[in-house]
Amino acid sequence: QSVLTQPPSVSAAPGQRVTISCSGSSSNIGNNYVSWYQQLPGTAPKVLIYDNNKRPSGIPDRFSGSKSGTSATLGITGLQTGDEADYYCGTWDSSLSAGVFGGGTKLTVL
Amino acid sequence: EVQLMESGGGLVQPGGSLRLSCAASGFTFTNYWMSWVRQAPGKGLEWVANIKQDGSKKYYLDSVKGRFTISRDNAENSLYLQMNILQTEDTAVYYCASVGARQLYESWGQGTLVTVSS
Numbered sequence: 001q002s003v004l005t006q007p008p009s010v011s012a013a014p015g016q017r018v019t020i021s022c023s024g025s026s027s028n029i030g031n032n033y034v035s036w037y038q039q040l041p042g043t044a045p046k047v048l049i050y051d052n053n054k055r056p057s058g059i060p061d062r063f064s065g066s067k068s069g070t071s072a073t074l075g076i077t078g079l080q081t082g083d084e085a086d087y088y089c090g091t092w093d094s095s096l097s098a099g100v101f102g103g104g105t106k107l108t109v110l
Numbered sequence: 111e112v113q114l115m116e117s118g119g120g121l122v123q124p125g126g127s128l129r130l131s132c133a134a135s136g137f138t139f140t141n142y143w144m145s146w147v148r149q150a151p152g153k154g155l156e157w158v159a160n161i162k163q164d165g166s167k168k169y170y171l172d173s174v175k176g177r178f179t180i181s182r183d184n185a186e187n188s189l190y191l192q193m194n195i196l197q198t199e200d201t202a203v204y205y206c207a208s209v210g211a212r213q214l215y216e217s218w219g220q221g222t223l224v225t226v227s228s
Contacts, residue, residue: 002154033212037155044205044218045155051212088155092213097147097169099157099213 003028004089006102012079012108020105022089028100032091035070036065039086039104047069048087049074079109112136112217113208115149119222124163126196126226132206132219134191139187140164142216144194145189148181148202150220156202161208173199 005023012018022034037051045057049065052072064075072089089102118130130146144227146158152204159180160169168180179192191204 033214035212037215040139040156044220045215046218047214047216050210050214085115086154090155090157090213090215096172098171099117099160100148101157104154108178 001092002103003096003100004091004102006089006105008103009106009108011108011110014079014081016077016079017077018079018107020087022072022102024070024091027095028091028093029072030036030070031094033090034065034091036074037088037090039088041085045088046066081109083107084109086090113207114208114217116204116206116222118221119224120205121225121227122196122203123228124196124198124226127192127194128196128224130191130193130204130222133207134187134189134223137208140184144182144189145207145209145215147205147215149205150202158204193219193224198226200224201226
């Protein structure tokens with residue numbers, strides 16, 4: 001059971017928009033920054049979003065992040081088949097003194 | 111180019127020990143906290159441990175406290191994870207990652223597989 005809660009799967013057609021939610025509590029998302037990671041099949045995770053809503057260089061602006069209270073959201077517009085991957089939110093939990101991740105969301109581009 | 115290369119994984123019996131290593135290059139190792147993150151087969155990411163730049167602070171996942179020890183050698187740009195009293199639930203790919211500000215896992219290695227089985 002992950003500390004952060006994500007939907008197990010989402011799907012949408014190419015070109016459409018999808019959002020992935022990440023729900024936590026005041027000890028993690030509520031008082032810390034959230035980052036998002038993309039894991040393509042058989043590869044290591046890579047950073048998509050950091051500090052709630054910033055994109056590293058090289059990440060297209062089709063990817064966006066937001067945070068409100070104890071929840072965060074990853075948005076992906078103009079879906080491409082290459083976006084099919086697992087997506088994870090992550091942050092620090094100040095009560096646990098531990099890093100925490102969501103359980104991951106599998107994105108299918110139909 | 112940032113590179114993190116893990117090694118030391120393999121098959122070990124329950125109750126056994128293993129030491130993972132992570133060789134870092136392409137960035138200033140001493141500027142970063144470092145982490146180990148694992149992923150059981152078909153499962154999600156699970157944070158395992160963090161270590162501060164000078165090794166003075168360490169944090170662990172509750173289920174590995176007392177069994178795993180994270181350490182680093184800044185002269186060798188290397189990160190380690192000593193794993194003792196291994197259990198079948200520890201079976202996973204173990205990634206090392208550099209940790210930027212605000213617990214951002216900036217760069218990741220390719221992972222090393224640890225299998226605990228009799």
